Amino acid sequence: MGDVATRAAAPRAMGVPGERGRFGDHGGRYVPESLVEACREVEEAFREAWADPGFRGELATLLAVHAGRPTPLTPAWRLSAELGVTLLLKREDLAHTGSHKINNVLGQALLAARMGRTRLIAETGAGQHGVATATAAALLGLEATVFMGERDVERQALNVFRMRMLGAEVVPVRAGTRTLKDATSEAMRHWVGVAGSAHYCVGSVIGPSPYPYMVREFQRVIGDEARRQCAAALPSAVPDHVVACVGGGSNAAGTFAGFADTPARLWGVEAEGGAGAALGRPGVLHGFRSLFLQDDDGQIREAHSIAAGLDYPGVGPEHAHLRDLGRARYVTVDDGEVTAAAVRLARAEGIVPALESAHAVAWVIRAAGSGELPAGSTVLLTLSGRGDKDVATLMEVL
Structure with a gap:
């Protein structure tokens, strides 16, 4: 190259995703019917918040005074x-x-509060996203449930303790490889039943639209x-x-x-x-x-x-x-x-x-x-x- x-190539790269949240041939929203509306609500709330100077100003303040x-x-x-x-x-x-996880989590936690959600759901591998989620939840007075593969719970015991000290519930996932993939699957399954009261705080630029774009922007x-x-x-x-x-x-x-x-x-x-x-x-x-x-x-x-x-x-x-x-x-x-x-x-x-x-x-x-x-x-x-x-x-x- x-x-x-x-x-x-540069002018075409890293803009707003296209129709149905696609980046070229990739992206989209492949979720059960029970989550389609939840994803739409997140997308609508994010686009409205991201266009609101008040929301962006509040996030910038938190990033400065809380995240450093x-x-x-x-x-x-x-x-x-x-x-x-x-x-x-x-x-x-x-x-x-x-x-870096705190950047995204503070943004999503503020969005969740704006949407009237009272709990954050998250997946984590190394535990850093889980710690950031537990931190933001404590800061904003929200509950937090973090799904983590059983193997990662064992090798990241320090972060598990930090999450629990911050008040989060840590749920070990014993299915499959017992790592990040399975923690993500379990978090998404859990979201199906609680989407009206909880926000799924995805930790990376993955997941159904609008998460890849939203996390990148945060x-x-x-x-x-x-x-x-x-x-x-x-x-x-x-x-x-x-x-x-x-x-x-x-x-x-x-x-x-x-x-x-x-x-x-x-x-x-x-x-x-x-x-x-x-x-x-x-x-x-x-x-x-x-x-x-x-x-x-x-x-x-x-x-x-x-x-x-x-x-x-x-x-x-x-x-x-x-x-x-x-x-x-x-x-x-x-x-x-x-x-x-x-x-x-x-x-x-x-x-x-x-x-x-x-x-x-x-x-x-x-x-x-x-x-x-x-x-x-x-x-x-x-x-x-x-x-x-x-x-x-x-x-x-x-």
């Missing part, structure tokens, strides 16, 4: 010198609750801030490359939204065992059409990642569309590269990243070494979360 192709925005842009001086590139870290790990604060910060920090104003990890893909979508209309090359980094964008085929899951890992019979394959938040067999529909356009490229790294990258960033910069974020770091290290990132390049990397939650996992493998 050369610069000419990038510039040509704007998050800084940190030069990775030592690692940059080692790699031969200028690496800038967008520090979502410094947002309240420890990740997360685009990352990219908009980074765009302004890069303009102040870089002679060129825009980095050569923008990199973020991708599971469902919300931190990447929010980051890319700030740079989609620039010549910057966009890179989404997936887990080798959960590479929906890089290796998936078209299919439907959790109410939307996108790219999913599938077997020869079209059944969804189990995903694997050392990072619970990337343990998902597909990718958000807008990422599938960006791949189709050639506007973004999606690459993979393996678990060994991820743990090595987490250690290297910790020792070079004094930052312990979430294992999800370490996927992006791992690819930058590899690409700088191979020349795919040419010497002297400027690279913006969104550090989506901090690594406290992953210490137990790292202790087992290092």
Whole structure:
């Protein structure tokens, strides 16, 4: 994908979705009849709220005084010198609750209150979205129920305790792979019976329309801030490359939204065992059409990642569309590269990243070494979360 192709594709990328919430061939609303009206209500309420300066002002205030925005842009001086590139870290790990998830959740929690809903429902993998949901619910006086795969409950015990301390009910999901996919399925099933009183707070740019677009818009604060910060920090104003990890893909979508209309090359980094964008085929899951890992019979394959938040067999529909356009490229790294990258960033910069974020770091290290990132390049990397939650996992493998 050369610069000419990038510039040509950019105007079509990351706008308002088309008819029926589609991004090209992807997206849509594939839900039971019992949820069609609930999705329509969410869409109508979001579009009305997003056009309301009062709503956006209230959200901006909460992001500033509660979540700690704007998050800084940190030069990775030592690692940059080692790699031969200028690496800038967008520090979502410094947002309240420890990740980018709070941006989306505060927006959806305010929307739920505006709609008269009294409870938030959420799914979570690594637990960061669950913690953010429990936090927003406590802040706004709402109840919260968080569905989490039993395997993730075990490996993310710290975040489970945090959710419960904040007053949320955590429901272990014992079906299927007992990870994020099954937690999402169970949360959607639960929503069917309580849609009149509860709002399903989807944690990524997945799910039926309007969720992929709505979550991207709530997360685009990352990219908009980074765009302004890069303009102040870089002679060129825009980095050569923008990199973020991708599971469902919300931190990447929010980051890319700030740079989609620039010549910057966009890179989404997936887990080798959960590479929906890089290796998936078209299919439907959790109410939307996108790219999913599938077997020869079209059944969804189990995903694997050392990072619970990337343990998902597909990718958000807008990422599938960006791949189709050639506007973004999606690459993979393996678990060994991820743990090595987490250690290297910790020792070079004094930052312990979430294992999800370490996927992006791992690819930058590899690409700088191979020349795919040419010497002297400027690279913006969104550090989506901090690594406290992953210490137990790292202790087992290092």
